Amino acid sequence: MTEFVDGWIFGHTLGEGAYGEVKLLLNKSTGEAVAMKMIDLEKHPDARQTVRKETAIHRMLSNPNIVQYFGKRSEPNMEYIFLEYASGGELFDRIEPDVGMSAWEAQKYFRQLISAVEYLHSKGVAHRDLKPENLLLDENDNLKISDFGLATIYRMQGKERCLERRCGTLPYVAPEVLLRPYHAEPADIWSCGIILVALLAGELPWDQSLAECPEYMTWRNGKYMSFTPWRKLDNSSLSLIRNILTHSPSSRCTIQDIKRHRWFVKKFQKAGSIEGYIRPDETDSRQVLEDENLTRFCLSQPELPGIETNTVQINLEERAGFSFSQPAHIEDLLLCTQVQNKFTQPSQQNTFQRLVRRMTRFFVKTELEETVKRLINSLNNESYTCRINDCGTITISSMDRRKMPLVFKANIVEMDGKILVDFRLSKGCGLEFKRRFVKIKSLLEDIILKGPVTWPIAVATECMP
Numbered sequence: 001m002t003e004f005v006d007g008w009i010f011g012h013t014l015g016e017g018a019y020g021e022v023k024l025l026l027n028k029s030t031g032e033a034v035a036m037k038m039i040d041l042e043k044h045p046d047a048r049q050t051v052r053k054e055t056a057i058h059r060m061l062s063n064p065n066i067v068q069y070f071g072k073r074s075e076p077n078m079e080y081i082f083l084e085y086a087s088g089g090e091l092f093d094r095i096e097p098d099v100g101m102s103a104w105e106a107q108k109y110f111r112q113l114i115s116a117v118e119y120l121h122s123k124g125v126a127h128r129d130l131k132p133e134n135l136l137l138d139e140n141d142n143l144k145i146s147d148f149g150l151a152t153i154y155r156m157q158g159k160e161r162c163l164e165r166r167c168g169t170l171p172y173v174a175p176e177v178l179l180r181p182y183h184a185e186p187a188d189i190w191s192c193g194i195i196l197v198a199l200l201a202g203e204l205p206w207d208q209s210l211a212e213c214p215e216y217m218t219w220r221n222g223k224y225m226s227f228t229p230w231r232k233l234d235n236s237s238l239s240l241i242r243n244i245l246t247h248s249p250s251s252r253c254t255i256q257d258i259k260r261h262r263w264f265v266k267k268f269q270k271a272g273s274i275e276g277y278i279r280p281d282e283t284d285s286r287q288v289l290e291d292e293n294l295t296r297f298c299l300s301q302p303e304l305p306g307i308e309t310n311t312v313q314i315n316l317e318e319r320a321g322f323s324f325s326q327p328a329h330i331e332d333l334l335l336c337t338q339v340q341n342k343f344t345q346p347s348q349q350n351t352f353q354r355l356v357r358r359m360t361r362f363f364v365k366t367e368l369e370e371t372v373k374r375l376i377n378s379l380n381n382e383s384y385t386c387r388i389n390d391c392g393t394i395t396i397s398s399m400d401r402r403k404m405p406l407v408f409k410a411n412i413v414e415m416d417g418k419i420l421v422d423f424r425l426s427k428g429c430g431l432e433f434k435r436r437f438v439k440i441k442s443l444l445e446d447i448i449l450k451g452p453v454t455w456p457i458a459v460a461t462e463c464m465p
């Protein structure tokens with residue numbers, strides 16, 4: 001196995017970002033896992049400033065529903081960002097295309113999302129790219145906001161500034177962001193509303209919230225009831241969504257309004273639970289923890305002197321409020337010793353075989369060569385462009401129905417004597433990727449091994465750089 005630095009070895013690729021891959025790193029002696037976002041500055045010299053801002057903001061944050069930042073390492077042509085490893089994969093993977101998920105599950109994730117966004121806003125931070133692809137899950141299925149690449153500070157020392165930059169991912173972007181200037185909080189809240197539609201209906205309501213978009217105008221005009229996705233939703237979720245997806249940001253509901261809404265507070269029954277048993281409200285205890293952190297954090301955290309500069313220093317001794325576990329020996333990873341947090345107890349992770357919960361994969365009955373042949377044939381028949389690299393990774397490209405590029409990768413690996421075909425989104429919309437996966441799976445139905453889905457499962461280590 002390739003070593004990154006002494007004591008830390010590479011695991012598999014977790015995902016792909018705009019400027020490079022995100023890889024798993026494992027500590028040889030403790031088995032602890034860290035996600036490492038790699039930014040290739042040679043290929044993307046413009047990324048230097050972005051990374052500086054992303055890390056300056058991310059390091060301010062400490063919340064159970066936000067991926068924890070551990071530190072970064074700067075080399076002449078590479079930046080490495082070390083993050084809490086979210087082993088549950090991405091939220092979009094839990095959304096069944098055109099169906100969504102159970103109300104219970106959607107409410108759980110939505111409550112956690114709102115709790116994290118409330119925390120972010122309390123810190124004066126706007127995320128600006130909230131979408132299911134940037135919402136990860138931990139081993140207990142708790143939602144974690146990630147990717148602060150477009151985040152910004154909109155309130156400092158109690159003074160709010162309006163934002164100017166048009167950014168985000170079009171279907172999730174609020175109408176005022178496209179017109180500018182805009183207030184940060186309602187814009188993030190809008191994206192949460194689109195996420196809620198995706199969770200409950202498995203589709204996005206429109207390409208963009210502009211007058212040119214007929215689906216958006218139908219919604220704005222209130223004549224949407226016979227159309228999808230709205231007709232799939234019940235009255236109470238629709239009422240909440242109507243309050244969030246209100247065109248005018250000043251009339252849009254606030255986080256406090258959302259938290260009081262009847263859909264948000266309702267107790268849904270967990271599918272498959274014993275009749276009459278309602279799972280205790282998880283957000284209550286989470287909220288207490290969060291409030292505690294918030295109070296302590298506010299007392300101890302120095303004001304950010306200026307996010308555009310590289311001068312942010314956080315005094316470890318002052319950061320008594322930090323409470324999330326961080327791997328031991330993290331300092332080995334941080335060349336420039338930007339140690340973020342006080343060291344705490346190592347977590348329970350003690351195996352080199354990390355578990356990844358991903359649903360976009362299946363085992364097949366066929367041998368490796370036959371599997372590759374069948375997959376490539378099916379992809380060609382569906383007019384995908386395919387490319388295989390030396391490690392056997394197949395890169396599959398096409399355009400989605402919004403005419404946006406969609407790129408995903410398939411790895412065919414042998415595991416426990418069986419062949420696993422594992423798909424991962426590389427670029428584009430997570431929901432579209434899920435739709436394509438379902439279609440490809442149906443084309444290979446005759447070779448797919450039936451039986452209970454065996455996840456979580458270990459994933460073999462891929463080619464190393």
Ligand code: ATP
Pocket residue numbers: 014015016017018019020022035037067083084085086087090133134136146147148149
């Ligand atoms: P983009 O601009 O395409 O959103 P990015 O450069 O901002 O990408 P991220 O969104 O931070 O990169 O990461 C890309 C992908 O890597 C994620 O969608 C996720 O699949 C995976 N990933 C990122 N961070 C983690 C983590 N902490 N744990 C597990 N997987 C992660």
Ligand code: MG
Pocket residue numbers: 133134147
């Ligand atoms: Mg991202």
